[in-house]
Amino acid sequence: MTAYDELMAFQHDTEALAQISGRLGWDQETVMPRGAVAQRGLEMAAIEAVLHARRSDPRVGDWLERATPADAAAAAQLREIRRGYDRARKVPGELAKRLAQVTSEAQGKWAAARAAGDVAAFLPVLDEVVRLKREEGQALAAGTGDVYDAMLEDYEPGTTGAQIAAIFDAMRPRLVALRAAIRDRPAPKDLMGRFDEAAQLRLSHDLARTFGYDLYRGRIDKAVHPFSSGSGADVRITTRTAEDDPFNCLYSTIHEVGHAAYEQGIDAGYALTPLGRGVSMGVHESQSRIYENQIGRGRAFTGWLFGRMREAFGDFGIDDAEAFHAAVNKVRDGFIRTEADEVQYNLHIMLRFDLERALMSGDLQVGDLETAWNDRFAADFGYAVDRPANGCLQDVHWSVGLFGYFPTYALGNVYAGCLWEAMNGAVPDLGEGLARGDVSAATGWLRENLQRHGGLYPPREVIGRASGRAPDEAPLLAYLEAKFGEIYGL
Amino acid sequence: MTAYDELMAFQHDTEALAQISGRLGWDQETVMPRGAVAQRGLEMAAIEAVLHARRSDPRVGDWLERATPADAAAAAQLREIRRGYDRARKVPGELAKRLAQVTSEAQGKWAAARAAGDVAAFLPVLDEVVRLKREEGQALAAGTGDVYDAMLEDYEPGTTGAQIAAIFDAMRPRLVALRAAIRDRPAPKDLMGRFDEAAQLRLSHDLARTFGYDLYRGRIDKAVHPFSSGSGADVRITTRTAEDDPFNCLYSTIHEVGHAAYEQGIDAGYALTPLGRGVSMGVHESQSRIYENQIGRGRAFTGWLFGRMREAFGDFGIDDAEAFHAAVNKVRDGFIRTEADEVQYNLHIMLRFDLERALMSGDLQVGDLETAWNDRFAADFGYAVDRPANGCLQDVHWSVGLFGYFPTYALGNVYAGCLWEAMNGAVPDLGEGLARGDVSAATGWLRENLQRHGGLYPPREVIGRASGRAPDEAPLLAYLEAKFGEIYGL
Numbered sequence: 001m002t003a004y005d006e007l008m009a010f011q012h013d014t015e016a017l018a019q020i021s022g023r024l025g026w027d028q029e030t031v032m033p034r035g036a037v038a039q040r041g042l043e044m045a046a047i048e049a050v051l052h053a054r055r056s057d058p059r060v061g062d063w064l065e066r067a068t069p070a071d072a073a074a075a076a077q078l079r080e081i082r083r084g085y086d087r088a089r090k091v092p093g094e095l096a097k098r099l100a101q102v103t104s105e106a107q108g109k110w111a112a113a114r115a116a117g118d119v120a121a122f123l124p125v126l127d128e129v130v131r132l133k134r135e136e137g138q139a140l141a142a143g144t145g146d147v148y149d150a151m152l153e154d155y156e157p158g159t160t161g162a163q164i165a166a167i168f169d170a171m172r173p174r175l176v177a178l179r180a181a182i183r184d185r186p187a188p189k190d191l192m193g194r195f196d197e198a199a200q201l202r203l204s205h206d207l208a209r210t211f212g213y214d215l216y217r218g219r220i221d222k223a224v225h226p227f228s229s230g231s232g233a234d235v236r237i238t239t240r241t242a243e244d245d246p247f248n249c250l251y252s253t254i255h256e257v258g259h260a261a262y263e264q265g266i267d268a269g270y271a272l273t274p275l276g277r278g279v280s281m282g283v284h285e286s287q288s289r290i291y292e293n294q295i296g297r298g299r300a301f302t303g304w305l306f307g308r309m310r311e312a313f314g315d316f317g318i319d320d321a322e323a324f325h326a327a328v329n330k331v332r333d334g335f336i337r338t339e340a341d342e343v344q345y346n347l348h349i350m351l352r353f354d355l356e357r358a359l360m361s362g363d364l365q366v367g368d369l370e371t372a373w374n375d376r377f378a379a380d381f382g383y384a385v386d387r388p389a390n391g392c393l394q395d396v397h398w399s400v401g402l403f404g405y406f407p408t409y410a411l412g413n414v415y416a417g418c419l420w421e422a423m424n425g426a427v428p429d430l431g432e433g434l435a436r437g438d439v440s441a442a443t444g445w446l447r448e449n450l451q452r453h454g455g456l457y458p459p460r461e462v463i464g465r466a467s468g469r470a471p472d473e474a475p476l477l478a479y480l481e482a483k484f485g486e487i488y489g490l
Numbered sequence: 491m492t493a494y495d496e497l498m499a500f501q502h503d504t505e506a507l508a509q510i511s512g513r514l515g516w517d518q519e520t521v522m523p524r525g526a527v528a529q530r531g532l533e534m535a536a537i538e539a540v541l542h543a544r545r546s547d548p549r550v551g552d553w554l555e556r557a558t559p560a561d562a563a564a565a566a567q568l569r570e571i572r573r574g575y576d577r578a579r580k581v582p583g584e585l586a587k588r589l590a591q592v593t594s595e596a597q598g599k600w601a602a603a604r605a606a607g608d609v610a611a612f613l614p615v616l617d618e619v620v621r622l623k624r625e626e627g628q629a630l631a632a633g634t635g636d637v638y639d640a641m642l643e644d645y646e647p648g649t650t651g652a653q654i655a656a657i658f659d660a661m662r663p664r665l666v667a668l669r670a671a672i673r674d675r676p677a678p679k680d681l682m683g684r685f686d687e688a689a690q691l692r693l694s695h696d697l698a699r700t701f702g703y704d705l706y707r708g709r710i711d712k713a714v715h716p717f718s719s720g721s722g723a724d725v726r727i728t729t730r731t732a733e734d735d736p737f738n739c740l741y742s743t744i745h746e747v748g749h750a751a752y753e754q755g756i757d758a759g760y761a762l763t764p765l766g767r768g769v770s771m772g773v774h775e776s777q778s779r780i781y782e783n784q785i786g787r788g789r790a791f792t793g794w795l796f797g798r799m800r801e802a803f804g805d806f807g808i809d810d811a812e813a814f815h816a817a818v819n820k821v822r823d824g825f826i827r828t829e830a831d832e833v834q835y836n837l838h839i840m841l842r843f844d845l846e847r848a849l850m851s852g853d854l855q856v857g858d859l860e861t862a863w864n865d866r867f868a869a870d871f872g873y874a875v876d877r878p879a880n881g882c883l884q885d886v887h888w889s890v891g892l893f894g895y896f897p898t899y900a901l902g903n904v905y906a907g908c909l910w911e912a913m914n915g916a917v918p919d920l921g922e923g924l925a926r927g928d929v930s931a932a933t934g935w936l937r938e939n940l941q942r943h944g945g946l947y948p949p950r951e952v953i954g955r956a957s958g959r960a961p962d963e964a965p966l967l968a969y970l971e972a973k974f975g976e977i978y979g980l
Contacts, residue, residue: 012532012536013535013536013539013540016533016536016537017533017536017540019529019533020510020514020533020537023514023517024510027513027517031521031711033705033708033709033723033724033726034706035704035706035707035723035724036707036723039723039724040724042502042506042762043506043507043509043510045503045506046502046503046507047506049503050503050507050540216523216525217525217526219523232529233523233526233528233529234522234523234526234530272532
């Protein structure tokens with residue numbers, strides 16, 4: 001065996017163990033007995049320690065030095081393995097283990113605190129998470145500088161906090177202006193009535209299949225926070241329901257199907273290798289957001305969905321497809337990021353981006369988080385947070401240590417804007433299929449031009465290759481202004 | 491840290507990883523997407539390789555040499571770790587990995603072959619399992635002799651095939667005579683009608699709680715073959731339903747609750763250590779069988795259950811508790827081990843015990859298995875197997891490599907007989923509580939005298955301490971002859 005073959009055989013098992021670790025996360029969020037939280041923390045710590053030891057194994061460094069890639073894919077494998085190796089070597093094993101344990105506990109405490117509306121009950125463990133993450137960031141940044149930039153490398157390799165801030169600065173005034181203009185216009189009608197949960201879940205399964213989710217290699221469960229989990233032949237999603245808001249369930253499902261379809265669309269030859277996963281969180285989010293928004297909330301598709309909704313739920317107080325399209329895309333006051341409309345969504349992200357950068361730099365203390373959140377929210381959104389579950393306790397991310405993750409949601413929107421522009425140029429009759437509920441031309445284009453590559457190209461490169469342009473915020477802003485200008489008659 | 495402390499810290503993570511591996515097995519049998527079978531095989535192989543490497547780690551040998559136990563519990567920990575270490579050192583890592591992979595695949599093929607009634611579709615992979623298990627047995631037996639005895643060490647340490655054969659030889663004529671006498675008597679009445687699945691599952695949840703299953707640290711799901719899985723704070727069981735036979739579901743649940751209650755009853759201080767698990771499969775089965783049979787199918791408890799069944803299902807053609815007790819314990823012709831009555835159950839085990847010993851010794855070839863099974867079944871039971879799902883494809887065990895496991899079911903019955911005799915001596919008013927559906931005196935006695943010890947005492951010792959006698963088949967046979975003599979008026 002060559003050094004490359006030996007390295008890949010070793011890495012293959014590491015990837016399999018990482019899949020197992022991910023599946024434990026799925027289990028914890030869906031089926032785990034409540035009383036197992038503490039034990040699960042110890043189990044997660046044990047497998048994370050194994051993964052850390054494998055990723056930082058000196059033999060990996062030796063193989064990396066001696067391996068010569070035969071082609072571009074092999075070179076990309078080595079690039080990704082080296083990234084994981086360098087990262088793992090920088091973080092002490094004990095710290096990685098402690099982080100896995102504390103974040104597992106913190107997740108349970110977050111869920112309890114959120115249910116009880118008790119911020120104070122969550123702060124001590126969050127403080128410990130922040131302390132450990134900062135310690136990890138300092139280890140990762142050693143010699144290169146910014147702690148937060150080092151964290152971004154885990155989610156969006158090659159992107160800095162300053163780059164993101166520049167994009168956000170360009171977006172913010174245009175979004176605020178669009179939002180202000182919408183506020184002066186009459187509000188679209190809302191759906192009326194109660195929507196049977198079982199019927200929501202049935203329609204949500206139908207939509208998942210419509211968007212190409214392969215249930216032979218996946219499954220759908222309920223969870224507090226919808227998510228997608230796993231790669232290769234076992235990619236699971238979760239959704240949630242609200243009896244008065246079927247869009248919560250349906251569009252959460254379509255969103256997670258976007259993530260899952262990306263994983264399921266990767267070339268099977270990359271399975272259980274570093275290329276067999278989505279290349280970054282931002283690119284991942286570009287898929288979930290384009291499925292959910294540009295496709296799923298577009299005029300053509302909502303025309304078809306309107307008929308399906310009538311079949312599933314009967315009369316819900318809206319009589320034509322135009323009013324339905326406006327209802328789907330209604331811009332409304334609200335506290336919850338995952339329920340936010342396309343116009344305000346990025347404002348949610350910017351808030352979290354600034355707060356978590358400040359937590360990491362030490363400019364913000366955990367004890368001041370709730371006040372900082374509420375002040376910033378009031379300033380950006382124009383109304384006050386009413387309770388912690390609608391404020392700083394709404395997201396799972398910080399409890400599980402995902403600092404540096406939030407901005408990738410907005411980057412995903414930016415990437416989705418670029419891909420949507422390119423797809424419309426490449427597939428001129430796109431709307432005709434979507435109006436019949438046939439999304440295969442759109443999902444096929446995405447699979448062919450982006451999804452199948454997995455980790456082959458770095459994030460900005462794969463978006464650039466698929467969209468034919470260096471990614472920036474212009475197409476997204478143009479799309480949003482056109483779409484909402486039309487709905488609201490601006 | 492002392493050598494003992496270092497060893498226990500290392501072992502703690504090994505136990506946590508073993509819990510994870512077990513939970514993957516639960517996942518595969520309950521919620522895993524069908525298309526994930528092949529990938530799951532690779533994942534299982536990866537974590538088994540990790541476990542094997544840890545169990546055979548030379549540092550463990552070094553720690554074992556230097557460790558001095560402070561008390562009896564510490565000595566027992568060392569005994570169990572040494573057993574695992576010696577075993578792991580004897581089995582090559584590649585063989586362990588290959589076995590994990592092949593048995594994972596074989597399990598899927600067994601399920602498909604069973605559904606299709608296609609023995610031939612299962613034989614090639616079974617042949618591979620047998621070949622690998624024999625290879626493993628030869629490695630384990632090196633220097634000590636019998637391949638099958640070496641396998642028994644995994645499930646019932648300290649017991650040989652010859653010892654088991656001696657017990658079985660003593661039981662067989664008495665059971666055959668009892669069965670023949672019953673056949674000459676009129677058959678008890680059967681339950682009539684269809685039994686709603688949801689109502690079965692509700693009652694089965696109620697019974698699980700009645701028998702002390704802690705659902706805060708567990709859960710109940712449906713699976714093809716009922717099982718219990720996990721230790722400590724995450725002990726899950728599965729059950730199954732048949733619309734015309736509610737006893738299948740209810741007594742499967744009570745049986746698995748017996749296993750789960752044993753795990754849940756172990757002293758919390760032993761969690762994630764070798765003592766934090768049931769000490770052997772035979773002792774485990776003694777708990778499931780005493781819950782299911784001596785308690786659950788006893789006259790006192792069935793009197794109470796009769797009322798609950800009437801509440802849950804209305805009229806099912808049986809009007810009094812005596813007839814209900816006879817129906818619960820009816821001895822009838824049947825093919826399925828897990829549905830067999832107490833009289834015939836051990837005949838099922840003896841058949842499998844002899845066949846698997848012959849497969850391991852090479853006296854029986856996989857290609858001749860179906861004929862051998864069917865011939866032996868006809869000779870022992872008096873009627874012919876009608877289809878493979880009722881014959882050699884009925885059990886999951888061989889597909890997952892569990893050779894040496896079957897006889898522990900009958901040993902469990904023998905142990906349960908000893909425990910039941912002792913419990914009745916120690917708790918004279920036992921029947922009064924059971925007649926009210928209160929099993930707490932029985933389960934409390936078992937927890938106090940047996941379950942809480944976990945792996946502290948070897949199998950025969952823990953049964954001996956609890957029952958006050960060296961375990962043998964006499965109490966079980968006396969119990970069976972008295973119980974069925976009364977029901978059938980012998």
